[in-house]
Amino acid sequence: MNDQWASQRINELERKLRAYERLIEQLPFPFTFVDYENGVTIEKKRGAVQPHLAFIPPIPQKEVEWRWDIDLYRDVPFEKLEAFLTPLLDLVPHHIVFVDERGIITLCNLQAAADTGVDRDAIIGKHIRELLKLPDELIATIHSLEKREPLYNYEVLDRFYGIVNTRFIYNDDGSIKRVISVFQSLNMMKETEKLAVAGRIAAGIAHEIRNPLTTVRGYLQLLKHDLPDRMASLVERLLIPELDRANGIITDFLNIAKPADVKMETFHLHRFLREDVGILLQSEALLHHVNVHFDLDGQLDDYEMNGDRRQLLQVFLNLFHNAIEAKVNKTMNVTIRSRKRPHLVQLSFCDDGPGIPPSVIGHIFDPFFSTKETGTGLGLSLSKKIVELHRGTMKVQSSPAGTCFMIEFPLHNRPPFFSP
Known part of the structure; x- marks a missing residue:
């Protein structure tokens, strides 16, 4: 035994x-x-x-x-290294894409996926042309790969305006393991410059026009009592409202050009959407034959966020007005959705209207850009500014089947630095 x-x-x-x-x-x-x-x-x-x-x-x-x-590079499978790097590179506000020697994407950070409008997980394993939607001869990364030469501050002048840098990682036999491509968008810099110019213009407008408008309005209020009824009615129903409208345009433009005071409070997100936004939109929806639907993520039922309720209500009201102004002769459906994403709360405002033409969609957030004869072109600019003041982002996707505005806030929203 x-x-x-x-x-x-x-x-x-x-x-x-x-x-x-x-x-x-x-x-x-x-x-x-x-x-x-x-x-x-x-x-x-x-x-x-x-x-x-x-x-x-x-x-x-x-x-x-x-x-x-x-x-x-030699002892760890590179796929494991990419999996480790991905959550770190997701924090970088530039486009970072890794491709292999065939141009197949092996890593794509969130900023690159978001700005190109693709699903980051779905684009892995696809050719880089499917990400950028450009022919190979216009893709700087492919050019660098074919020439086997890294790019240093290479200027891109297509729809993705900015600077590209590429670097190579080699296998032991000298073949290319990866091409690392980093794209720094300069669109934000252009936007900052535009806002700086807008701020200077706005200051001049406020000084040179607002005071005379106020003076004229005051005298019209006094004079209308001494005018015949017909003239008094013209002053009351036309002239004074037009002056108020002009003053309102100046106010909206100033709100875009400079940071507004954000009065922060904590509120229940879904209650805000159902009650505050829902009640505000429902009365106008009945007048314009619009059906408003809510599709809210159960994971956010108890979520509370910080924000200025009044300003966020203005965002949804602006989006609603933008939708009904583009409405054709049919009942429109508007859907407001909430979704919990990794580190983000995503809100979307979607309609089934005619969509935004591709030729103008890149300009819809520009101040004073409007395709409507009576529009000021400030509603969407102001909405985007409000969202950014809440540390969020606002983007748009559109097709002939409808338009969807996507608003994303950090999951644990904190007050802006400049809030009281």
Whole structure:
């Protein structure tokens, strides 16, 4: 019985020892392990399968020594490295895309996916042309790959205006493992410059026009009592409202050009959407034959966010007015959705109207840009500004089947830096 037990025990120890040996053989990086108490050193060099084992004089009670030399490019599968880097690169506000030697995307950060309007997970494994929707000859990364030359501050002048830099990672045999492409958009810089100009113009308008308008309005209020009924009615129903309208345009423009005071409060998101936004839109919806639907994510039922309710109500009212002004002769459906995304709360305002023509969709957030004869072109500009004051982003997607405005806020929204 003892011989059988001993034989079984020896067999288990041999299997365990062989498992340890195979584990060491599979380790992809070089290392040195010194067990002073047992007097054994194990060393494995890069590229070797079998480790070198040596015996040294034992030193009782001395701690083991463990040294390794991991080369991330050579010892770790690059796919694992990309998976590790992805959440870090998602924090970068530039486009970062990795492609292999065939131009196939292996990594795409969130900013690149969001700005090109694709699903980040779905675009992995596709050719970079499917991300950028451009012919190969216009894609700087492909040009760099074909020439096998990195790009340094290469200026891109197509719809993605900005600067591209590319770098290569090589395999041991000299073939290209990855092309890392970083695109820095300059559109934001252009937008900042436009807003700075708008701010200077707005200051001049406020000074040069608002005061005379106020003076004229005041005198009209006084004079209308001394005018015949017909003229008094003209002043009351036409002239004064037109002056008020002009003054309102100036006020909206000033709100775009400079940060407004944000009166922060904590409120229940879904209650705000159902009650505040719903009640505000419902009365106008009945007048314009519009059906308003809510599709709210149950994961956000208890979510509370910080914001200025009045200003956020103005955003949804502006979007609603924009939808009904584009309405054709049919009942329109408007859907307000909420979705919980990784680190984000996504709100969308979608209609099934005629859509925005591709030729103008890139300008709809520009101040004073409007395709309507009576529009001021300030509603969407102001809405985008309000969202940005709440640390959010606002984007649009449109097709002949309808238009969808997407608003995203950080999941744990905090007050803006300049709020009181």
